[in-house]
Structure formats: structure tokens, C-alpha cells
Amino acid sequence: MTTVAKKRGITGWKATIAVAMSNYIEAGAIIALATSLTLWQDAFGFDDSLVGVIAAVSANAFGAALGALIGGPLCDRLGRKFIYTYDLILFMIGALMITFTASTGLLILGVVLMGIAVGAGVPASWTYIAEEAPSESRAAHVGTAQLAWSIGPAIGFALAILVEPWGVNGSRMIFFHLFVIAAVTWWVRRGLPESTRWKEQREAELASGVKVSFFSGMRGLLAERKNWGALLFLLGVYGLWNTVAGQAGIFQPRVYEAAGVESATQQNLLQVLVWVLTAAATYFGFMKYGDKISRRWLYFAGALLGVVAWVVLIFAPPGAFSLLFYAVAWGISAGIGAQAFYGLWTAELFATKYRASAQGVLFMLARVMVGLLSLVFPVLLTSMGLAKLGLLIIGLLVAALLIGTIWAPETRGKTLEEIELARYGAKADA
Template sequence: MASKSKNFSTWAVSLTNFLDSGCIVAGASGLTLWTSALKLGSFEVGLLGALSANAFGSAIGALIGGHLSDKYGRKVIYTYDMLVYMLGTLIVAFSMNFPMLLAGFLITGIAVGAGVPASWTYISETSDDSKRAYNIGVSQFAWSMGPVLIFIGGTLLAPLGLLGNRILFGFLTVVAFTAWMLQRNLDESAQWVEQKKRERETGEKPHPYKELFSNSVSVKSVFFLIGVYMFWNLVAGAMGFFMPFVYETAGGLSNFQANMLQAVLWTFTALAGYFGFAKFGDKVNHRMFFFVGALMAVVSWVILTYIGFGWTALIAFVTIWGISAGIGAQAWYALWATELFPTKYRAGSQGVMFFVVRGSAGIWSIIFPTILTTLGFKVAGTFMIGLLVVSLLIGTLWTPKTRGKSLEEITHERYGEDDM
């Protein structure tokens, strides 16, 4: 019965990841439609990407949600967060002008950012030690299925034009309501409850960030995880929001072809997340597993950048990148970020890192369209390759040894008895 309960909570919490990627891709699939309908310029297009769940919106939400999750509990996020998300998606669905659209993107992004640190922390803290990577893999599967369903839905609704995109945001509202109904009934994390009991007994009042940044072990972990995730996410974030735009402008593909390519790509990501990371993340050497996924990401962008947009190259790109994304940096970040910090600031540390990662993606979202239009796709693609190589090197050289260990054991090894 306990195992079934844990499986239910993992899938229920993983809906947060589905809604994260889903709203990013819903915005991306309709970007050209909104641009045409509202007569948006390149700066306004970049601003939508920068303030969305893909970037600054979620960055702000993560900083707030991570701290609240450590102070008041993981469950408090699930009680209120989806209500904010639904407000944002409804504003987008009924947008009549650019300020309204921008506000909807921002509110949705804040809700996404607040939910992600709590979701990964909750999944990790409620997992068996031998199934932590598996459960994180389930969350990555859910994250990948968001784009699959949204791109397929976008393709089917394409004849409706902008109305079709409004319907997609309406669909996300319904899923968010379902997630809210499920998540608000979850039990609190036992590890968080124990941590708060210890604080009451000792009179300890942890500062949300003072301990994080005053401990050399934590600081090194922060820099390591930001290095692994940020440089990869600059590529993945730009792809999540701008890739259909790239296919259509640089590759000359139709909106239908662009959406179908992305649907195929995300299908490979979902399959790799479940049958790759979830199935083998608890069993095989983490350094080699990470390296394989990171190398595939580099190879995929070399193909697209230097071979071009022919169908053979496109199919190779979506296949190789799709698989690499399922077993790549985000899955490892989600796992390691919950393992490398004590319970008292486990979610808060993720909030800080997610703020930096998605904030940098926001800056890149403003710069990337300009590079693409002024310097061309080959230059933009070369930038992408360089970013992926940096992530590969950092993750491969400094892979932490956490496989098979409990969170308490990892904390004791890294921080000693005082932070248990």
C-alpha cells in the first residue's frame, strides 16, 4: 500500500512538470500566430519569451516558492500554486492585446517557478533510496509529455488559427485544476516534518540563504549545478520557445511541419526519460550515463548547424537531441539538486539556482532572436554547441557519488552531523 501511495504522489506532483513544459510550448507553438494577430515586433517577441515560464517568470517564482517550501512545507505550494497557474493561463486564453498576453505569460511563469523546486524536493524526499532516480525520471517523463500533447494539439487545431492556441491554454487550465485537486490532498514530506520538529526542539531558526552561502560545501554544489544546468538550459530554453520559429524562418518549414517535428522530438525525450533515465538512473555509473547524454546533445547541434535543414539532418537532429534531453542535464540536475543539500534549505537552494538558470535564459531569450536574424543560424548554432560543451565538461568532471545512498547518508558525508 505504501508503494502505491508513493507512486500516486510521484505522478500527482509530476503534473507540475507537465504544466511547466506545456505552457512554454503552448506559447511557442502559437508565437507566429500571436505575432501576426497583435502585430508584434522582434523586441516584443523576445520579451514574451523572457518573461514567460521559460525564463524570468519562473525565475522569480522559484526564488519565492523555494523559500516558502522550506519555511512552511512542500504541501503549502501545492495548496495554492495551481490557482495562480490557472489565473495566468486563463488570461492568455482570453488575451486581446499585448499587455494582457504578457501579463498572462508572466503570471503563469511565476506559478511554474514556484512549483518546480517543491515538486522535485517532494519527489526525492518521499522516494525509496533505490528508486530516487526512477521517480525523478517519472517527473521528466511528465515534463516531456507536455510538449508532445501540446504540439499534437497545436497541429490538430492549426486550421482554427489563433483560436486553436487559445484552446490549448484552456486545456492547460483544466489540467492545472486536476493537478490542484490531486496535490492539495497529499501528505506533507516526512523529512520536512522531522526537520521542523528538530528546529523547535533546538530553538534553531535557519536563515533562508545565510547558511547556504556561508558553507563552502553548499557553495561548491551551487556552482556545480548551475554549471551543469544553466549552459544546457540556455540551449533547451531557446529551443522550447523559439524552435518552431527557427524551423519556419531559417528552415523554411510550414507551421504544421515545425509542430510535428517538435512533437517527434519530445516523444523521443519522453521515451528516453522513462525507459532511459528512470529505468537505469539508479543502476548504472552516473558519470558515464551523464557523459553519453551530454555528448549526444552536442552531436545533434553539430548536425543541425553544419549540415542544415534537409530532412535527413532534421530527422537525425530531433532523434538524437530528443533522446539526449530525456537522459540529459535537466534530469541530472533535478536528481543532484535534491541530494546535495540538507533538508532545511533543500528547496530554497533549488529556488536560488533555478532563479539564476531561468533568469539567464530570459536574457538569452532577448539576445537569441537578434543573433538569429542579424548573424544567421550558423552563428547562433555555433553558440549553442559551445554552451553544450561547457555543460558536458562540468557534469562529467565533477559527477557526485550519490547513487544508492539515502539523503541522510549523503548529507552526513558532505556536511557532518550538525546538518543532519
């Protein structure tokens, strides 16, 4: 695709940042709910079981899973721009519902709508950014999505500290801030062009008379045996890690409470530290070095640090040292860890005509895994305690470390077309 080679990255950093805001909004939605679940529980009087259900149907789990299952194939069928133009409208509706909710039912509906919008938007954003990025700086561009994902919680937890005196009404203000961010992002995105690679892929299909349907991307993805190995690899890297990170995102205040920190302000301050360090590690680690040094060993360093962080939090004597060590280590590890590499490798390991469908399938499965554990996590944490539940957490992180380190692909510096040729032996869309 000579035209792609000439135009790669033509939209530049403005487009990268605008599309990456899906990740700020995703993380912001998760943290807004995480910092307010107890407040909503007190206001509306539901029990811990319903807390788990609400967390499970949110942007953290099943809600996003449903959105990804729909959005991935639509992104391959109608284009990347179609998704990132319309998904935020649904998100804004959900955010307004929660802002003004007076009942548990409306709260749940708003959570679900925001989750579906996030699930559709995040895979589309990762796909678009990677397709438009120059091959020599693809990690830097994809890392921008991870950077936005990190800044979202940092701001979210800081806002939770500021509005804490207002209780549940303060949480409403946080959701309204997400509505405003989504509205501004939607306006900026309206002027962005379609992915160059997707347009040329579609033109080639039309010229050859290929009939494209909603299921075309999914059929092409599953029909190629090489894709199954890539799907399993990425599910091992991201799915297992995200099952832990998903509980940390939505239930971390309860984990801190189990570790001895009962003050909501102290819990949120620890989380601000985690996410500020995640953002810093993303920028100074993944974005600066992901295109320059061995990705295998960069991934290994981040994954190992994440394992150590949880070991210290769970098994070290409770106190300031263990909590601060966890916050620093987990924050840095997340910046150069599984999610950043997942966004990069998922774009690289699949052909253009079903790249977004692959993103949708993987994001859906990862969110289902989070959702299944979220359904019972609050109850398990209360009944089993952090030490016993921690063995499951550490086991998942160790598995993700081994899978990502052993089978890390060598794709650094190559164009998406060169990677595709090496993987399939011929152009998958030929």
C-alpha cells in the first residue's frame, strides 16, 4: 500500500490525542463509579451483592464487553470514524442519567450505557491510532492512549477528594465532568479523517466485488488459524492482568480498607499517587523506549514489578511502608505493563480487514473475565480476607508475566504491512 506508506501518521498528534481521549473517558467512568459506589449504596440502601452487580455491568466489565462485541465488527464494517463519532453520544446520555439519578434503576441504566459506549470506543481508538502512526514511533502514539487512560484516574481520584464533603452530590459532579469532557472530545473528533489503511482496504474490497457484512471481520478473523494463537497470547497478556487491574480499579478502596486504611481521603490520595506514577511511567518509559529497546524485557520489567507490588501489599505487615511501596510499584508497572503492550500488539498482529474485530473480541473477553470476578469480589474479600484472595491475584499476574515475556513478538520498527506479510506469508486482504 504505497499510499499508506506516504500518508502514515498524516493526522499527527492532534488526531492521536483526540482519539486517545476514549481511554481517559473509560478510566474516568470506572473511577467515578469506584469512588462513589459506597455513597450510592448508602443513599439507595442496596447490599454488597448489588454492588458487585453494578460493578459487573459497568465500563469495567460486562457493559464494556457488550459494547466491544458490537463496536469491533462495526468498526471494520463502517469505518473507525463511525464508531468514534457516535459512541460518545451514548456515553453522554449515560453520564447525564447518573448525574441526575434519583433511583437505583436509573443508576444501573446509566452505568450500562456508559459501559457500552466505552466498549465500542476503546478498541476503535487503539486501532485508529496504530493504523495512522508512523512505524518508527508506533509505540509512542499507541502509548498516548495509555497516557490518557492513566490521567483519567489521577484526575478522578483528585476530584473525589475535593468533592468528598458533598457526599453523593459530589459524585454527581464527577460524572457531570465526564459528560463535559465527552462533549468536547466529540466536537473535536468531528473534523478528523478516516483511517487511511481502512479506506484503502475498503476500496480494494469494493473493486474486487467482495460483499462486506457486519460479520465479515469476525469470519475472517476466526477463519485464519494463525489468528487463534495471537488471540490466546493477547488474552493471556491482557485478560489475566486486567482481571486483577479491573478489581483494583473498581474495588481498590475496599482493598485498602482490608489492608488497614479506612479513611476515604487517604485511600484516594494513594490512588492519585498510583495513577500519577502510571502516567509518568507511560510517558518516560513506554512512549520513550517502546520503539527503541527490547519490548520483551520492557514488558518483563513492568509485569515483575506488578507482581512484587501485590505481594508486598498482601503479605507485608500493614503500615505506611507497604502501602506506599504498593502505590509506587503498581503505578509504575501499569505504565509499562500489559495494557500498553496489548494496545500495541493487538494492532500489529492482525490484518487491517479484521483488526478492529480482533480488538472487539479480545476487549469483550477481557471485560467478561473482570465481570465474573466482580460479581463475587466484594463478598470474597469480606469472607476470605485479603491474604487468601491475594493468592488468586498473584497467580493471575504471574501467568500474564510468563505469557507476555516468553511469546512477545518482535515487531519493533516494522510497518503493519511488513508484519502482516511475515505472519501470513502473503497479504491477508489480497
